[in-house]
Amino acid sequence: MTSRDDRKATDADRVVISVDAMGGDRGPAAVVAGIAASATKNPQIHFILHGPEAELEKLVAKKKGLPERVTLKNAEGVVSMDDKPSQVMRRGKGTSMWSALESVRDGDATVAVSCGNTGALMALSMIRLRKLPGVNRPAIAILWPSRNPQGFNVMLDVGADIRADAQDLLQYAHMGASYARNGLHLDRPRVGLLNVGTEEHKGRAELKEAHDLIRASADSGSYDFVGFVEGGDIPGRRCDVIVTDGFTGNVALKTGEGTASLIGDLLKEAFAYSPLSRIASLLALTSLSRLKKRIDPRRVNGGVFLGLNGTVVKSHGSADATGISAAVKLAFQLAETGFGERLAARVATVLDETDPPGVASGDAAAQDAAGQKDIN
């Protein structure tokens, strides 16, 4: 799953990222500008870029030093934001999104990046990369600006699936903890389960069941379980990983983004109100831009699909070059740490412990993975 592209490798440390150039709101020019920025900053990265070859070739040629870092893969079809996932699953072959996933499936790249239609990307990822043994529902994890020293918390699922039972939530806890270890460098992440109160008697039945499963599995999962947490803890310091179903997680994510964006606009209005406040905003420019950088959604751009045979980073549909570059940076970090293999090993451990009905715990792949050393 994470084998390097040995045929073309000229450098043992080279990391290959597969990038879908199409399907984002700003078109392939923004994507090429983003990967160009990443290529300048990081000499290890090489790209496989998927889309209409003639068009992409021209865009890449304009960026100095980029052509020798990019392998183009022609794909004329484009998945649009309006396409339904079910249609894309049937007719998605030949699209740049499909092609980007194929490079990961074939082992030519370690991580795929796309800013296209989320539902379609998840659907295609499920059929092309397939779920890890023991994972019933893959999840999308994001990084949320927080009061913790690492600056961000992990939250999942933010919309891969609108349902999650107790067993799914347990897998999310393990996958989220693994992501926090590899993405945020936390040895023993603190995991919280999202609910409407912190008392153990509160909330829906599946949450109480998940509470007990996640608690019982904390040692083998190398995380600490802090119990139920509330919406205010998502940007807070009580835990590093927030576990929830994809419906609740998606609403929370969009509510947070909407609130931050409203405050940003009101702040702009406040500073434009009078001549004095306009002078003040000039003086405060550095402070404000530092704040903006800290909470700018473009700089933490990238939901990660977890629970598949391969890692997929979903960038915001509206991402510009800065956003794409952030998504590529995240993809690089995950590829470099061998995150995909480590996550698979973690999930296999849970599988061995809990032995959920319908999945054989003697599954060869799972045992292989569980046998690996230094899982993270």
Add this chain to the structure above:
Amino acid sequence: MTSRDDRKATDADRVVISVDAMGGDRGPAAVVAGIAASATKNPQIHFILHGPEAELEKLVAKKKGLPERVTLKNAEGVVSMDDKPSQVMRRGKGTSMWSALESVRDGDATVAVSCGNTGALMALSMIRLRKLPGVNRPAIAILWPSRNPQGFNVMLDVGADIRADAQDLLQYAHMGASYARNGLHLDRPRVGLLNVGTEEHKGRAELKEAHDLIRASADSGSYDFVGFVEGGDIPGRRCDVIVTDGFTGNVALKTGEGTASLIGDLLKEAFAYSPLSRIASLLALTSLSRLKKRIDPRRVNGGVFLGLNGTVVKSHGSADATGISAAVKLAFQLAETGFGERLAARVATVLDETDPPGVASGDAAAQDAAGQKDIN
């Protein structure tokens, strides 16, 4: 339900608000300071204040002009933040919270205000005030700062019940629209149903059913239905009323509050960073305090319990005098517009139309209410 306290009334316009002095995090002194502020601003308000009489008498005596505006009602028991709703339902008699609701039940006050334990307050409200005919689950509605001209949107349910079926969501739409008409002065509020996408095929089964029910009922409910909305629309301008179940609504509310609070703290840090930024913050003081006032949660303090025979305003547990005063202001507005009667009439109309199983549409109370003119 909204009858004035005629025995003691010296002024026909007098509005009596029943206030629970105990159970908030800051104790009765904050509550008395809050009602004193409201009394100064509004000569029509009279209070019935519930709690340990000796203690309250001293606090009230300290505020000039307040004693003649307050009737004390002795209640020695206090519901604490840790009490379970089920315990309070059995043993809550004699508490200040119970007593505050009794004044509304007996018709001595129009609206009750409490900053105590939310779950206990809802449980006591259910058994003492009882649900309106046709309402299966009451809801808590809040005002959320938004981009709309009125400055706020209504969201419900934010935590009265963790479940809601399609029929409940339909009632929430009617109750929320009625609140928006009376609380925000919108003739024809736009109602949206919270989901993870705006396409009609998305989301859980009960949401699709609710979508169709709410759409079909728009004309009789005097609202416009904009269909599914997302988390980003809660502070947005697409609709005025956001309908959701109490689990999702509670998570969204707390996520929004947590995000706003994090940004506020980061803003403070940014302005404290350098001497130049500290000068800037002095110059920008007016602008910043204008912004703070706009999004200060204390100034929109008060969740309203909807669907009961009587109106209850739940203030934040941590409310200070400013927060209490805002909750009293909201209670006054709702009392003055006859909101309780209007809401009951609206709910009865839905009941007549949809005739849900288990509730006779010939119910006398419902027909009386539906027969009223000028429902809002």
